[in-house]
Amino acid sequence: MFFLIFGLVMLTTYTWVGWRLTRPLEDGSNWRWVLIGLLAGHFISVFVSFSILRSLDPAGWAGPLYWVAYGGMGLFSLIFTGMVLMELGVLGVKASDFWRENKVVPEDLERRRFFHQSANIGVLGLSALAGAFGVWRARRHPSIVKVEVPITNLPGELEGYSIAQISDLHLGPTISGAFMRRVVKSVNELKPDMVAITGDLVDGSTTHLARHVEPLKDLSSADGTFFVTGNHEYYSGAEPWCRTLSDLGLNVLNNAHSVIRRGAAKLLVAGVNDYRAHKILPSHRSDPAAALAGAPDCDARVLLAHQPGSCLDAREQQFDLQLSGHTHGGQFFPWNFVVGRFHPFHRGLNAWQKGWVYVNRGTGYWGPPMRIGVESEITLLVLKRRQS
DSSP states (O other): OHHHHHHHHHHHHHHHHHHHHHTTSOTTOHHHHHHHHHHHHHHHHHHHHHHHTTTSOTTTTHHHHHHHHHHHHHHHHHHHHHHHHHHHHHHHHHHHHTTOSSOSSOOSHHHHHHHHHHHHHHHHHHHHHHHHHHHHHHHSOOEEEEEEEEEETOOGGGTTOEEEEEOOOOBSSSOOHHHHHHHHHHHHHHOOSEEEEESOOBSSOHHHHHHHHGGGGGOOOSSOEEEEOOHHHHHHOHHHHHHHHHHTTOEEOSSEEEEEEETTEEEEEEEOOOTTGGGTOGGGOOOHHHHTTTOOOOSEEEEEOSSTTHHHHTTTTOOSEEEEOSSGGGSBTTGGGTGGGSSSOOSEEEEETTEEEEEOOOSSOSSSSOOBSOOOEEEEEEEEEEOO
């Protein structure tokens, strides 16, 4: 159903942009067919890349196709946004022209055609520049974000306890093991007490991507690395991935928990499967209560959950801190202004009940290799004592 709706939305927007770009062109212009061919070819490439994502190695011939498909998605998004803003601007100018003697929008057919052609070229040019900037920003190394998390009556033994969080790397189509190695190096330089990976690590099967995640075995921390699944693990084969990551030494928390001790103090780290995992793998239904089953009383409790919305299911368990990802902070304009409408929290540290939800903006990116207005990040969260 998702892909049907997605396809209809894509078809509608591509058709509108095609009409908007070709409308000012003269009848019989060769540019009309060039534009239609480019839009149609890219539309097809997106669905072809989706269909082969789990069956072909991105290091092979499919690699360039992924770059064309996903890079083109980002560029098309910018063009579509620019076209919508331009159309709204033209409507506003036409409305103001109603009261003017000297019209801004030409009434002569040829002059009006030139006006629209110039506007279209402007949108295409600005979109290309913004897209190039976005690719440069996305391919840079993630920023290190340090956050202090005040927790009520935190024992002295846990004061300053640090958690390095990475999320949403999306290794696969356009991100390789080389990027993973750089991320591991940066995390190790932080010298954290614990590492948390909050899902969407991969976009592809273990057959083709296992070697790209191998650097994870080199992660170094006092209490180990903990992993929870994201929705993209279920598109890529969650059970094989959980086994592969476990073999690399990661603690895979499928509705499970672990207790970390610092002297007499105890820190509980629980993890739930993705919020919608049961729609693909019923046995992996997200269950915060099951994640706490048999857990002892602890001085602080941390929940790893890919989607911020898991805080709604875990409200009865009242965790002191939930670490999530999934939203990418919107990733690039204009979606960074829209994403907040679909999630209870979409970036940064947010107060929730008596604790907190931290949403990582993504260490990598999904789909379009592009970031505009939203930085990728590796987060270092430091627990601090707050008096009740």
